[in-house]
Amino acid sequence: MRDGWRPAPIELFALAGVGAGAVVDPAVERMRATLETEPDGAASDGLIESLVEPKLARVVWVMFGADLAIVMLMTAKPGLSTALITAVVGLALGVGLAERDLRQRRGSVPSAPSAPPAALAL
Numbered sequence: 001m002r003d004g005w006r007p008a009p010i011e012l013f014a015l016a017g018v019g020a021g022a023v024v025d026p027a028v029e030r031m032r033a034t035l036e037t038e039p040d041g042a043a044s045d046g047l048i049e050s051l052v053e054p055k056l057a058r059v060v061w062v063m064f065g066a067d068l069a070i071v072m073l074m075t076a077k078p079g080l081s082t083a084l085i086t087a088v089v090g091l092a093l094g095v096g097l098a099e100r101d102l103r104q105r106r107g108s109v110p111s112a113p114s115a116p117p118a119a120l121a122l
Contacts, residue, residue, distance in 0.1 A: 004083025009070040012087055016063045023059040052105055058098040065094020 027050065034047050050056075069090025073083055 003077070004080030005073045005077040008083040008087050009073045012066040012070050012073075012090070016066045019059045019063055023055055024063075027053060027056045054102055057101055057105075058095070061098035061101060062091060062094035065090045065092070065097065068093065 031047065031050050034044070034050060038044055038047065066087075067090075069087050072086055072090070076082075076086075078086065
């Protein structure tokens with residue numbers, strides 16, 4: 001099989017689907033449940049924490065790297081070895097971006113505002 005661009009994007013797409021089903025969907029459901037049970041107004045600490053959950057951020061960034069690799073593979077249509085290298089580089093890029101993002105966020109979780117801004121007060 002010399003055309004690596006055909007199976008590699010399919011495998012990356014399947015990997016992204018597994019990540020979405022295993023991590024992203026449950027996280028979104030937890031956020032939705034939290035939003036439905038909270039009163040209107042400022043966001044709770046639990047909701048803010050769920051928005052910056054490290055596992056969710058890692059999976060989303062790795063999915064982003066996989067998406068970039070898929071676009072490159074479908075555009076350039078490389079051979080098998082280049083397709084494998086592209087897939088690995090895309091996933092590594094996603095992991096690197098995730099770690100950079102988490103390092104920047106560490107210790108900087110935004111706090112919920114105590115009152116709406118004066119411009120929004122009616």
